[in-house]
Amino acid sequence: MTTAPVSVAGIGAAVRSGEVSAVEVLERHLAAIDAREPDIHAFNLVTADAARATAARVDADVAAGRDPGPLAGVPIALKDNLCTRGVPTTCSSRILEGWRPPYDATVVRRLAAAGAVFVGKTNLDEFAMGSSTENSAFGVTLNPLDTSRVAGGSSGGSAAAVAASFAAASLGSDTGGSIRQPAALCGVVGVKPTYGTVSRYGLVAFASSLDQIGPFTNDVRDASIVLEAISGHDPLDSTSIPRGPVTTTEVLDRGVAGLRVGRIVDLPGGSDPEVEQRLAEAFDALRAAGATIVDVELPSMKFGLTAYYLIAPAEASSNLARYDGVRYGMRVDAPDTNAMYGATRAAGFGDEVKRRIMLGTYALSAGYFDAYYGKALKVRRLIHDDFDRAYAQADVLLTPTSPIVAFPVGAKVDDPLSMYLCDVFTIPTNLAGHPAMSVPFGTGADGLPVGVQVLAPTLGEPVMFQVAAELERAAAR
Amino acid sequence: MADSSPRITPEAVAKVARLARLDLAEADLARFAEQLAGMLAHFADIDALDLSTVEPMTQPYPLVNVMRDDVVSTSLDRDEVLAAAPAAEDGRFRVPPIIGLEG
Numbered sequence: 001m002t003t004a005p006v007s008v009a010g011i012g013a014a015v016r017s018g019e020v021s022a023v024e025v026l027e028r029h030l031a032a033i034d035a036r037e038p039d040i041h042a043f044n045l046v047t048a049d050a051a052r053a054t055a056a057r058v059d060a061d062v063a064a065g066r067d068p069g070p071l072a073g074v075p076i077a078l079k080d081n082l083c084t085r086g087v088p089t090t091c092s093s094r095i096l097e098g099w100r101p102p103y104d105a106t107v108v109r110r111l112a113a114a115g116a117v118f119v120g121k122t123n124l125d126e127f128a129m130g131s132s133t134e135n136s137a138f139g140v141t142l143n144p145l146d147t148s149r150v151a152g153g154s155s156g157g158s159a160a161a162v163a164a165s166f167a168a169a170s171l172g173s174d175t176g177g178s179i180r181q182p183a184a185l186c187g188v189v190g191v192k193p194t195y196g197t198v199s200r201y202g203l204v205a206f207a208s209s210l211d212q213i214g215p216f217t218n219d220v221r222d223a224s225i226v227l228e229a230i231s232g233h234d235p236l237d238s239t240s241i242p243r244g245p246v247t248t249t250e251v252l253d254r255g256v257a258g259l260r261v262g263r264i265v266d267l268p269g270g271s272d273p274e275v276e277q278r279l280a281e282a283f284d285a286l287r288a289a290g291a292t293i294v295d296v297e298l299p300s301m302k303f304g305l306t307a308y309y310l311i312a313p314a315e316a317s318s319n320l321a322r323y324d325g326v327r328y329g330m331r332v333d334a335p336d337t338n339a340m341y342g343a344t345r346a347a348g349f350g351d352e353v354k355r356r357i358m359l360g361t362y363a364l365s366a367g368y369f370d371a372y373y374g375k376a377l378k379v380r381r382l383i384h385d386d387f388d389r390a391y392a393q394a395d396v397l398l399t400p401t402s403p404i405v406a407f408p409v410g411a412k413v414d415d416p417l418s419m420y421l422c423d424v425f426t427i428p429t430n431l432a433g434h435p436a437m438s439v440p441f442g443t444g445a446d447g448l449p450v451g452v453q454v455l456a457p458t459l460g461e462p463v464m465f466q467v468a469a470e471l472e473r474a475a476a477r
Numbered sequence: 478m479a480d481s482s483p484r485i486t487p488e489a490v491a492k493v494a495r496l497a498r499l500d501l502a503e504a505d506l507a508r509f510a511e512q513l514a515g516m517l518a519h520f521a522d523i524d525a526l527d528l529s530t531v532e533p534m535t536q537p538y539p540l541v542n543v544m545r546d547d548v549v550s551t552s553l554d555r556d557e558v559l560a561a562a563p564a565a566e567d568g569r570f571r572v573p574p575i576i577g578l579e580g
Contacts, residue, residue: 102557195537209536238543239536306520317497324498326570331563337575342500354499358490358509359516361497372520377533379523384534416512417519433537458538 004028008074008168008222012115015073018062022055022073026117029075032165033119040142042151042160044080044090046120051075054117061115068115071229076111077161077170080121081128082213083202084108091204092136093126095348096329105202106237107171107213107230114229119167122157126350127320128178128206130154131422134413135352142409143186145448149406152182152422155216159186162216169226170216175206176308177401177426179214180438184401184451187440189223189468190216192426194459195433196241198227199234207315208239210308210430220439220469224248227461241459248465256470257290259463262394265295268302268424271403274444279400282441282452285474286398286467296390296397300382304428307383309420310363310376311431316353317360323348355416384432391457396467399425401438401451425453435461439471485514 004025005014014020030048037043061068078084081091083101090096104112112118125135133141133156141156143149144164151160155172159182162170172179174192183190191214198213205211215226232245263283271279283293325331325344332343349357363372390397402422412419429436435458438451452471456464490510494501501509555568564571 099561102553102561196540235545239538239540241538241540303523303526306523309516310520321498325563326572327558328561329563334573337572338498339500340573341498345498346500349499354501354505355509355512357497357499358493359513362485362489362493362513365493365496374533375523375526375528377535378528378531379526381531381534382526382528384537417515431534431537 006165006168007219008071008217008225011074011168012070012072012225015058015062016067022058022117023052025073026051026055026075026119029119029166029168036144036164037166039147040144040160040164041139042122042141042157042164042166043077043120044092044123044138044157045088047087047118050087051117051119058115058117070114070225071111072115074116074169075119075167076116077119077122077158077167078108079124079155079158079170079172081124081173081204082108082171083204084118084121087121089121089204090138091127092124092138093348093350093353094137094330095323095344097137099328103202106199106234108202110230122155122161122170124157125154126353127204127316128154128173128175129316129352129356131177131181131419132412133157133182134409135350137350140409143406145187146406146446149408149448150185152185152402152406154178156182158216159183159188159190162186162188162218168217169222171213171230172216173203173206173211173213174430175210175312176430177423179216180426180436180451180453181402181422183216183438184449185406187449188216188218189220189437189439190214191223191227191437192429192435193227193231193246193461194241194435196239197231197246197435197459197461199237199240201234201236205319207312208319209315210312220465220472221249221252223437224252224465246461248461251462251466252469254466255289256286256467259291259396259467260294260394261286261291261467262294262296262390262397264298264301264397264399266297266299266301267399270421271400272405272444275400275403275405275450278442278444278450279398279452282398282471282474286470289470289474294394296393298386298390298428300379300386301428303379304383304431305420305424307376307379307431308427309359310372311380313356313360314363314373315360317357317364320353320357352416380431383428387428387432387434387457395456395463396460397455399453399455401425401453405444405446405448405450429455434458435464437464437468439468439475441471441475485510485517
């Protein structure tokens with residue numbers, strides 16, 4: 001009897017070959033949820049019954065000689081801003097409480113077609129706005145490695161679900177770091193693919209020019225397998241790049257000899273000393289494995305935060321106009337529609353969402369458009385062009401994922417700006433539309449995990465994974 | 478650094494709240510005014526940049542006029558969609574009177 005598989009790759013192979021059953025794999029994960037979910041609160045909803053039915057179907061397929069697909073029996077958790085037909089999708093907001101979408105997101109359909117078993121919908125900062133999953137209408141998600149600390153955000157539930165072995169993989173969405181930052185804080189792998197690589201159809205929109213769906217997993221190979229399953233053109237998303245799925249698994253063992261790894265000499269400061277130390281060790285490890293370290297400049301990177309916090313709220317204020325008490329979710333009754341809109345939105349949205357809608361509305365309003373939104377779009381171009389110059393010299397860039405390790409619950413809730421600074425290293429990637437991923441690389445203060453971020457140019461997923469796999473090997477030594 | 482960012486008053490915040498269709502209490506308006514002023518002061522870091530020759534960037538990946546073929550396909554089921562609405566009647570969304578009591 002071999003030991004029970006825990007990885008996406010291991011579970012998929014073992015279930016397909018009939019070595020273990022999907023039901024058995026699922027029950028192991030459901031038992032973990034039973035044991036620890038009350039202390040962590042990774043989920044808004046655990047769909048145990050539906051998962052059992054799916055797992056039984058996968059096993060029946062295997063028994064009948066039908067291949068359920070590469071993710072056969074793999075338990076996967078979905079961020080609760082991904083639409084699941086007939087299954088409540090809340091975005092952790094009162095305004096969508098009880099809403100059951102009439103369709104599945106494309107990523108949900110693709111994972112289901114590959115044999116995955118969905119265990120539940122994970123908690124997030126309301127409408128994905130936040131860096132700690134404290135802005136949820138349904139309670140805070142705690143870090144499985146230290147439950148006095150946050151799991152990061154906004155995809156904190158998805159990161160915690162993988163870190164606590166509630167699921168072998170999960171999906172999140174990343175608008176300014178919402179996959180990579182919680183991955184770093186929970187000690188798991190998190191990938192933000194190139195904009196347009198993964199269909200956004202069925203992802204509840206936050207900032208449409210920045211949002212991208214991606215996986216959380218325990219290791220780099222698993223992230224590659226899940227990304228391959230969800231990526232590729234989708235006619236239902238008009239920003240989807242017309243190409244096939246990314247292919248990254250085949251490059252994982254190639255090493256980094258001859259690759260050029262960029263060190264950003266004018267990287268914004270303020271990181272924990274241990275975080276800076278881990279980054280230095282990551283460069284050393286890649287150099288030892290045959291890569292060349294090159295210094296690059298990104299002078300506009302420090303303006304990323306400003307550009308992002310004007311552009312993302314502006315897009316959000318437009319996207320969230322649809323929550324008006326007419327077509328879905330809650331309604332506060334009032335004598336006329338205008339009063340109904342105002343009362344519904346005031347009651348349905350939490351503080352951070354209101355703050356960003358206000359900021360975005362202000363930045364787009366007459367008299368301020370050019371001074372704020374217009375200027376932010378030009379800064380976005382500067383950052384994009386800086387990256388272009390850097391990638392003429394380097395194949396990938398390396399930064400910390402987060403300047404700090406997981407912080408105590410409540411430490412930043414009253415200071416929006418200090419919360420926003422958590423994303424200083426992740427935001428520029430979204431503005432440029434590039435891929436980036438966080439790989440666990442040692443620990444920092446109090447033994448908490450540190451993530452190193454690998455950044456690559458548009459459609460540079462293969463070289464990004466190649467480097468991430470090398471970092472993972474180095475971290476294991 | 479010269480502070481060229483406009484002061485954001487509670488009155489300005491109240492106007493933005495109206496535009497955003499958010500009925501905010503007085504206490505919320507005052508708190509948001511203070512927080513927004515703090516953010517806008519931070520965002521003044523880009524004021525010193527010369528952006529006169531820079532093209533705005535709205536999308537990361539250039540795709541234009543993405544259209545599907547003009548063929549009939551299935552759409553969402555009407556009853557399933559209406560079932561998710563706060564109120565529906567005769568196959569339509571039901572809302573309060575549109576011509577309101579105030580302007």
